[in-house]
Amino acid sequence: MGNGDQEGTTSALDLSNGQIRLASIGAITGGSLLAINNIWQGYLDVTPGNDGILHDVTHYAYYVNNSMLFLAMCGLLLGLYGLNNRVAAAKAGFMWGTGAFLSGLGQAMFALGALAFILHGFFDFKSFMDLINLAAGIGNIVMYLGALPLGLVLRRRNEFPRTAAILFLLTVPAVAVAMIIIYGINPLVGGLLSGGLYGLAWIMTGLYLKK
Numbered sequence: 001m002g003n004g005d006q007e008g009t010t011s012a013l014d015l016s017n018g019q020i021r022l023a024s025i026g027a028i029t030g031g032s033l034l035a036i037n038n039i040w041q042g043y044l045d046v047t048p049g050n051d052g053i054l055h056d057v058t059h060y061a062y063y064v065n066n067s068m069l070f071l072a073m074c075g076l077l078l079g080l081y082g083l084n085n086r087v088a089a090a091k092a093g094f095m096w097g098t099g100a101f102l103s104g105l106g107q108a109m110f111a112l113g114a115l116a117f118i119l120h121g122f123f124d125f126k127s128f129m130d131l132i133n134l135a136a137g138i139g140n141i142v143m144y145l146g147a148l149p150l151g152l153v154l155r156r157r158n159e160f161p162r163t164a165a166i167l168f169l170l171t172v173p174a175v176a177v178a179m180i181i182i183y184g185i186n187p188l189v190g191g192l193l194s195g196g197l198y199g200l201a202w203i204m205t206g207l208y209l210k211k
Contacts, residue, residue, distance in 0.1 A: 023082020024209035030075025031202030037068045038195025042188035057121040066117040072199075073111035079202055080104055082209050087153065096153045102146030109139025147171035147198060164204035171198045 044050040044061075053061045084100045113136025116125065125132065151168030154160045174193045183190035 019085075020082050020209055023078050023085075024206045026075035026077070027079025027082070027202045027206030027209060028075075029206075030072045030077075030079055031199040031206065033068050033072035033075065033199075034195045034202070035199030037065065037072060038191035038199070039188065040191075041065065042186075042191030045187035063118060063121060066114045070111055070114040070118065073107045073114065076107050076202055077104060077111070079206055079209070080107065083205055086209070087157070092153050095149045099146050099149030099151075099153065102142050103150060104146075106139045106141070106143025106146055109135055110143055111139075112136075113139055144171055144175045144194070144198065147201070151201075159208075161204050161208055164201050164208065167197050167201035167204070171201065 041054060044054060053059045054065045056062055080100065080103055084096075087096055088100075113132055116128070116132045117136070119125065120129065120132070147168045148171070151165050151171070154165040154168060155162070157165075171194075174197050178190040178193040182193060
């Protein structure tokens with residue numbers, strides 16, 4: 001093989017490694033931001049006088065909250081891209097494709113919803129708020145549902161961290177219990193159960209991608 005061919009191959013490998021590093025950083029950052037955000041929201045909900053500031057467009061917390069969610073979803077989409085490339089190469093099949101599709105669709109919808117909330121603070125999208133709330137809510141549910149098939153596939157892969165796969169599997173029941181029961185009793189615990197578990201699963205995924 002000539003030097004030109006070697007350089008071309010090396011460049012392709014460098015680009016691939018760079019993409020994987022970016023996906024790893026995205027997964028770790030996105031998972032961390034989502035977990036912190038859910039815990040923060042839960043803390044504010046149980047703190048007298050602070051439970052409404054996340055919905056007040058005149059308060060800086062409104063923009064911090066939605067910016068964290070937007071950046072978290074962007075990071076998770078990068079992490080999903082890297083993870084999908086690694087797993088899909090092993091021909092994981094229909095279940096993996098379903099999980100990746102639901103996860104990506106949900107994360108993208110949630111990201112667009114968070115961005116729309118930020119823009120609402122500047123441009124007043126009152127007439128579209130019902131639609132934005134609906135889209136963000138559906139995106140949130142679809143994203144969490146996608147964790148179940150991801151976990152089922154990853155649980156069978158020996159090189160993937162078993163704890164992370166179990167956390168993906170636990171996400172759907174944990175979110176269901178949190179939404180139906182726990183949030184009404186203690187929003188902080190609800191945040192730990194939902195975004196905390198899912199976020200930690202992606203942090204561990206990001207560490208796996210770094211290897």
